[in-house]
Every structure is written in structure tokens, then in C-alpha cells.
Amino acid sequence: RGLEAGADNFIIKPYEPQDIDTRIQNVIATRNSSVPGESGSAFEITLADGKHTITSNRRQILDILLSTYEIALRKNTELQEAHEQLNLLNEQLHKSVADLKLANRDLQAENAERLKVEKALADANKKLQLMASITRHDLHNQLTAMREYLELSVARRIKNPEAAWANVADALAVVNQTINTVEFTGEYQKIGVKSPVWHNAKILVDTSEKYTNTGAVRIENTLPDSLEIFADPLIMKVFSNLIDNAVRYGKTITTITFRYEESGEEGTIFCEDDGVGVADGEKEKIFAYEYGLNTGLGLFLAKEILSITGITIRETGIPGKGARFEIGCPHNAVRST
Structure with a gap:
């Protein structure tokens, strides 16, 4: 349609003011110069949207084609630059994703370690509570029973020696219980100290x-x-x-x-x-x-x-x-x- 209207050149948006000035200067120079054979008769061409009558001479057509080629080169350069920029952004995105995955793994490891510490603390607290219960309750009861058996044996040692010795045997049984309890505390506190x-x-x-x-x-x-x-x-x-x-x-x-x-x-x-x-x-x-x-x-x-x-x-x-x-x-x- 530009050739049909008798255009000498064209430019597409966006454009710089100096580009317009340069094109205008070229058109003026072309029209002021007279080259034999440049004038020609009109002819028709058929495109998708219908028939068009072209009145431009060969110089105008050549200028239009050169302008198209120039713009195509420029757009191709811009496309390559955009492609390079896109590749750079893509690389940065991949790096960001990799960094995010690494950070996520670190976070998961940190959470897993935190859970292990929490479990270890819970286990330690459980052990401390049991140890406290043993120390406060069981040993106290065992020592109290031992004292009672020994007191009975002392009271019966003269009038009823046989019963007194039976009380001593009972006290000895309590001593064995106490030994088991003490040995248990020593073994129990070792559980979970070292990693599985x-x-x-x-x-x-x-x-x-x-x-x-x-x-x-x-x-x-x-x-x-x-x-x-x-x-x-x-x-x-x-x-x-x-x-x-x-x-x-x-x-x-x-x-x-x-x-x-x-x-x-x-x-x-x-x-x-x-x-x-x-x-x-x-x-x-x-x-x-x-x-x-x-x-x-x-x-x-x-x-x-x-x-x-x-x-x-x-x-x-x-x-x-x-x-x-x-x-x-x-x-x-x-x-x-």
C-alpha cells in the first residue's frame, strides 16, 4: 500500500528523531537527482487483500526494499539481543532455583536436626523424671523396709533368734533390690548417650x-x-x-x-x-x-x-x-x- 500511495520510504515505531531526519534527507536527495530510466509506467499486482496499482519508479521500489532490509536487520539484532537477555535471565532463574533448592535442603536438614534435638531433650527429660522417681521413691521405700526388718531382728534377737534371722534375711533381700536399683540407674543413664x-x-x-x-x-x-x-x-x-x-x-x-x-x-x-x-x-x-x-x-x-x-x-x-x-x-x- 505504501508503494501504491507513491511512498519513497517508510519507518516503523518506535523510532528516534534522527532516523526521521535521515530518511527525509535521503528522499530529498533522491528526488533532486535525475537518473535515466528511473521513471516507469504504472502496473498492477495482486496480494491477499486485493489488487494494487503501483506507480512508484524503480528507485522508489529499491529504496523501499532497502528500508525493509535495514529494518529486518535491526529487528533481527534486537531479537538476538532479546534472546541473549532471555538466556541470561533463564540462567539466573536456574541459579535462583538451585539456590532455593539448596536452601530448602538446608532447612529440611535443620528441621530434622531440630526434631532430633527435641526428641533427645524429651528422652532426657523422661530419663531424668524416672531417675528422680527412683531416687526419691524406690530407694526411700527400700531403705525404710530394710530399717524395719533390722529393727525387728534386733528386738527379737534374744527371745526369738529364729525370727530375728528371718528378718535379717528379709533385710538382705531388700539390699539386693537396692543394689538392682542402683545398677539400673547406672545402665539407664547410658541409653541414648551415643548415636545409633x-x-x-x-x-x-x-x-x-x-x-x-x-x-x-x-x-x-x-x-x-x-x-x-x-x-x-x-x-x-x-x-x-x-x-x-x-x-x-x-x-x-x-x-x-x-x-x-x-x-x-x-x-x-x-x-x-x-x-x-x-x-x-x-x-x-x-x-x-x-x-x-x-x-x-x-x-x-x-x-x-x-x-x-x-x-x-x-x-x-x-x-x-x-x-x-x-x-x-x-x-x-x-x-x-
């Missing part, structure tokens, strides 16, 4: 057997050589206590068997014996602190040690046919190497 690590389960059982007096009782360790559990460094006390309890209270016991069963990503370690077993009414009590004051606090400690990494323990044997302890390991506390 991976342990080879088969080696734990073999080592525990070496340091436990099993007498004539036979140990069958069928745990896989590659089985590892993630637990507190005191984990060996768990297996030592299971073996010791079986030998001590199994009565008719001849064999203790350790085996492993896998269920999906979780697993269970079984400790079974052929002794007298555990009565139905005591299957949960044996893990209680109060119960352990009389029979030993090993199972209570075992439960506490295992719970550090989410491992559970329960007794599921049949009374009269033997005890069976099931150590349940969650997916993040058991592996095969």
Missing part, C-alpha cells in the same frame, strides 16, 4: 553367648550373616539379657534359638526357648519397671534400648511350651548387606 549405629545381628548373638553363662543350654543362631539392625550401641545388652533370662527362668530349658523372618521391608528377630514359658498374665508385666525390681530390670532396659530406633519387643510364647520374644524392626532399622 548398624550392628551385625548374628555377631551380636554370638558375642552375647560368649559373655553369658549358659551352662548346658545350647544356642542355635540361625540369623542371616548379612542381617544388620540400626540400634543404640547398648544393643548387645538386649541379647545378653534374653539369653540370661531364658537360662535363669526357663527351668526345663535345653535350647535357645535365634531366627529371622522378613515381611516386606520390615523384619522380626525371634528368640525362642523350650523352657516353661511366660504366664499369660505376665507377658506385658515383664517389661515394666516395677516388675523388674524383683526379678531384674534387664527386660525393661531392653525395651528402652530398642525403642531408641523404633524397634519393639514383645513376648508371644505359649505357657508351658517355652518363651518366644519377637523383636520387630521397622524398615529404617533393618537391612541386608
Whole structure:
């Protein structure tokens, strides 16, 4: 349409004032110069929007084409610059995203560490409360009972020596309870002090057997050589206590068997014996602190040690046919190497 209207040149927005001035000067110079053969007759062309009659001469057409080419070059340069700027912005965006991901990972790690600290503080507070309870209540009661038995023995030593000695025996039993309590406080305060690590389960059982007096009782360790559990460094006390309890209270016991069963990503370690077993009414009590004051606090400690990494323990044997302890390991506390 510009050629149809007789245009000599064109320019597109936005433009600089000097560009307009330059174009006008070129048009004036072109019109003032007379070049033979530049004039021509009108002709028609057909485009998408219809027919157009072109009256411009060859010089005008050439100037229009050159202007178009110049603008195309300029726009191409601007497009390249915009593309380079876009690439730069894209790189900056990727860097910002990477920095954000790194910051997010750091934040997640910080939150995880904070949760670990909070759990450690909660566990420490729980231990302190229990230790305070033991010191304030249990030891006081035990010492009071001991004093009463000894006072009775002193009062009866002349008139009833036999009863006096019985009171001394009762006092001695209380002394043993007190010793168990003191030993427990020493063991309990160690739980959770060091970070959990991976342990080879088969080696734990073999080592525990070496340091436990099993007498004539036979140990069958069928745990896989590659089985590892993630637990507190005191984990060996768990297996030592299971073996010791079986030998001590199994009565008719001849064999203790350790085996492993896998269920999906979780697993269970079984400790079974052929002794007298555990009565139905005591299957949960044996893990209680109060119960352990009389029979030993090993199972209570075992439960506490295992719970550090989410491992559970329960007794599921049949009374009269033997005890069976099931150590349940969650997916993040058991592996095969």
C-alpha cells in the first residue's frame, strides 16, 4: 500500500528523531537527482487483500526494499539481543532455583536436626523424671523396709533368734533390690548417650553367648550373616539379657534359638526357648519397671534400648511350651548387606 500511495520510504515505531531526519534527507536527495530510466509506467499486482496499482519508479521500489532490509536487520539484532537477555535471565532463574533448592535442603536438614534435638531433650527429660522417681521413691521405700526388718531382728534377737534371722534375711533381700536399683540407674543413664549405629545381628548373638553363662543350654543362631539392625550401641545388652533370662527362668530349658523372618521391608528377630514359658498374665508385666525390681530390670532396659530406633519387643510364647520374644524392626532399622 505504501508503494501504491507513491511512498519513497517508510519507518516503523518506535523510532528516534534522527532516523526521521535521515530518511527525509535521503528522499530529498533522491528526488533532486535525475537518473535515466528511473521513471516507469504504472502496473498492477495482486496480494491477499486485493489488487494494487503501483506507480512508484524503480528507485522508489529499491529504496523501499532497502528500508525493509535495514529494518529486518535491526529487528533481527534486537531479537538476538532479546534472546541473549532471555538466556541470561533463564540462567539466573536456574541459579535462583538451585539456590532455593539448596536452601530448602538446608532447612529440611535443620528441621530434622531440630526434631532430633527435641526428641533427645524429651528422652532426657523422661530419663531424668524416672531417675528422680527412683531416687526419691524406690530407694526411700527400700531403705525404710530394710530399717524395719533390722529393727525387728534386733528386738527379737534374744527371745526369738529364729525370727530375728528371718528378718535379717528379709533385710538382705531388700539390699539386693537396692543394689538392682542402683545398677539400673547406672545402665539407664547410658541409653541414648551415643548415636545409633548398624550392628551385625548374628555377631551380636554370638558375642552375647560368649559373655553369658549358659551352662548346658545350647544356642542355635540361625540369623542371616548379612542381617544388620540400626540400634543404640547398648544393643548387645538386649541379647545378653534374653539369653540370661531364658537360662535363669526357663527351668526345663535345653535350647535357645535365634531366627529371622522378613515381611516386606520390615523384619522380626525371634528368640525362642523350650523352657516353661511366660504366664499369660505376665507377658506385658515383664517389661515394666516395677516388675523388674524383683526379678531384674534387664527386660525393661531392653525395651528402652530398642525403642531408641523404633524397634519393639514383645513376648508371644505359649505357657508351658517355652518363651518366644519377637523383636520387630521397622524398615529404617533393618537391612541386608
